[in-house]
Amino acid sequence: MTNIAELAGKDPLSRRYFMEMSAKLTLGVSTAVPFLPRNFQAQDGAKAKNLIYIYMAGGMTHLDTFDPKKNSGVMGSTEMIDTNVDNIKFGMHLEKLSKHADKLAVINSMTSTNGAHEQGMYIMRTGYNKRATIVHPTVGPWAETLLGKRGEILPDSVVVGRSTSNAGFMDPSLSPLPIADPSAGVPNTQLIVEGERFDRRMEMAQKLGQQFTSKFKYMGPDSYVEYYNQANKLLKSDALSAFDISNESNASDYGTGRLGQGCLLARKLVENGVRVVEVIAGGWDMHVDVDGSTATRVPELDVALSTLLTDLESRGLLESTMVAVGTEFGRTPDINMNSGRDHYPAAYSCVLAGGGIKGGTKYGETDGSGKKVKSDHMKPEDFLATIGHGMGLNLEETIYSPTQRPFTFADKGKPATKLFG
């Protein structure tokens, strides 16, 4: 077994962390050198203390949302509307949001080489290309590693709209907490037996599990020991109320769907101290009938995002919370035989707001039919680097995986610093 003093010698550890490690070792877990989060300061000038990353899974059609064109040959039945910023135009279903364009940086020059959903989503969430030999962490575990753990009980990061998550090569304790259904919050939190009897059960489970976890030197069983510790802490606190949106007065303003309710939950979590919340919502893979699909999907985004921005602003949180809207690719300007649009990574659009972002900014441009990026090309890793820059993550800091491979946040992507005011 690894000696505690030896572990402590690896890194200047806080006393609290040292105590946690000791506790872990007496429970017979973490015999490998664990991944250690460190207490770095955020980079100077960074205003985004929190991040809400709204992810449009399936590939958000850029022409029908944030990059409409005058060329009617590529527009289907989507019409272009004005916003409260002169040179920013939206598709007609973003009507409410058009009054908030002065809060947004609209990036029309996203470009990627990943035409498949899984790979595209992977790089948009991790900043790295998907590989068969390692799993890269998402923004939450990175921020916790580079900035230190923020909360004692609540997790530092949460992913809404996913039923599972991981911390990649980082320690499982940094995994974002997955919330599959925002309206249901954290399910199964009602204890079967209470008080002393519950403690007895937990203690016995730990004792009985020791032989197994010490026999198999796998990350899997160890990670479950960690999740039990986290669950135990969570159940014994009143922090769970942060996940309950059933009594929020403005719940209906967000829209009743998963996206709207996810944004509401994200706002509440950020308010309660969670640093990074990803809200993942699908339905953008519009290979068939793009007009019909945008007519339902885009208004959901319109309502949810407008309400989120207003809500954050009225609570004084917009200045310290960056809101990002990302997707894996755009959709083909040419409408296909099934009246749909196919995958189009060559040009697409993403949006940033709050947390120091200069509102009313249009960044980059595509040609007259939305096919090619003409200026300020932004790759997925650049988009993540821009988010990281806003959060004050040190983009140069090298973090080593357990197999001693070096990684930096967003894989040497270039932040678009001119987006910041």
Next chain:
Amino acid sequence: MKNSIKTIIQTVCVMVFAAFFASPAQARTWTSTDGKSMKAIFLGIEGDNYKFKMANGSEISVPKDRFIKADQEAAVRLNEIGDDSFTKASARQIDTLLATNLKKNGYSSFNDPLPDDLFVRRVYLDIAGRIPTREEFLEFAESARADKREALIDELLLSPGYASNLFNYFADMYRLQADEDFNNGIRMDPYLEWWRTQLEENTPYNEIVSTMITAEGNVGQNPAAGFILRDTGMEFDAFSNFGQVMLGIDISCAQCHDHPFDEWTQGDFYEMAAFFGNTQRSTGYRANASMMGGGSIQMPNAPENWKKNFENWASTSKGIDMKDQKDRQFRYFVNALGWNVADNEMMETVLPADFIGSGGKPNTVANPRTMVGGAAKMGGKTRREALADWLTAPDNPRFALVIANRMWQRAFGRALVGPVNDFSDEMIKRASQPETLRFVTREMQRVNYDLKQFMRILYNTRAYQSIATAEEPDWADDYYFQGPILRRMRAEQAWDSMMVLQFGSEIDTKEGADGSFYKKVLDIDLNVASNEDVWAHFEMWKDNQRTMGNAVVSASNDNYPEIINDKYLRASELKQPYVAASMLDTFGQSDRQITDSHNYDGSVPQVLALMNGEATVQLTGLSSKVVEDLEELDGPDDKVRGVFFTMLSRFPTPEELKLGVSMMEDYGDDGISDLAWALMNSPEFLFVQ
């Protein structure tokens, strides 16, 4: 659900086997009630006699009463699943190949042999997809039969759990799902039921694949058409999935440019995709540049303008208003009926206008050509027939290798070459076990793609029946299969284990939806059916469309389907995939959008489900099912053992027994349910050792 298991045609096996192995099949020793014994190959049961082949080649019949009970049981089993002498010879051959390679790489031998208790839990999980009950565990533990391991493997391969468990695997691989929102209104239920039936009947895998690739019609007339219809509107993505699943090659990036790492060009991609280039999936949509000819496309298997004529008739005779929301079910019905697979000579695959790779020119027609292996023979066949024949031909070893490698991964937790859906020829050459890979590929061909017989070989190897490897092998390092690797239960295994803990082994035969309602509603030959006939089918459809939540439907009488709103079913019988935030979803059940996307990540919600979830409440709550089930047992020692049998399928160690007994002394029955809770919530419960 149907339990029919195809009996193996032994003579075919014998002939193929004999051609493959120089040495004859091994005989088994049979013992008579008066203590005499003989060595012979078992051929089958004929009335009250057993037929054998003797060493000298002669065949004899012996009355079954002459044999001891254990041999009579063996004969029944072997008669059902086939003689196991070939299986054992193949298993031994795999062990020899692996052992040689282990020695070459500095290992003395396999991991220690798996003790009986770990064996029984592992094979129940791996084969039947769930943990054994306490009774099933004890039956095995107490059996003194020398061949009890082979017998249990066979028994489980013949049990309904086998097909249910395998269905979950293929549902992930083939992205089987029945959510109409994802599928443009196509009803996939009959296609899913078709898959279940193929696995229950143990249809050879190459036949399953051929049938799917060449299917025509809609899912009502031909449920296998669901395979082609699955990716309607995403024809090139469908082809990329075809590559990953059937050939083990991920060629998706060659859709837009030459493959950066492999030898495939963008031209290769479109030429191979052209095997599906004249496959029409739908009706009523306008054609565009990706097809030659243009213009509107007729519904296949239907008279010209059928759709328009039927809609006009319904509007005149039945008062249907196509634009009115109240008649939306009519639109959905006609839409669902219109998803129909056929070959259309007007269609071609055309290279895209922004083609930038090599091997072709923009806007030119791509002719079907295979990008790996030999050429497909077109003569007189449709494109899809030619592709299916090429794919499953004996001289295309890649198809056999892909499925053998996948089945190997199911048994050992790690593939011989991987990832299973994307490996190059170069990686096959560099595999850590090239001889074993070659051997199992030939075995897959020898058993004629009978997956049950193939898995039977793997489960009978010494390599499989070893203690799981204790250190996690690095992804990038070679692994020599000194034993399987430790795995967490799949989401479905965890779910099905909870089901068996709550409801006992009867859960294995409890049926959910069978897709028959939609099969019946959509089974219409439009060339023959009158408008009134079709209308009658629409009325059935309409009656079914009530708010059903997560319920699924089966046929009962003509107009009213039976609605099954029961969630206490095995995972394979539930809605596919099951609902968000359910325990299946929480434990990583594939969402069926990307192939092989089941995941094994842990999470806080998972442990909360085990700590406080519905099943845990029933098993260890104030009125505890575990306590109730153990009432028949006397004394704390037996009860504590009983809890270990129920939860972990093993005997407690002396310390564990002591701990449990002291809990009972202090807290009585509460101590029992506390112990059950603790075992469910120790990591051992979730892992397949």
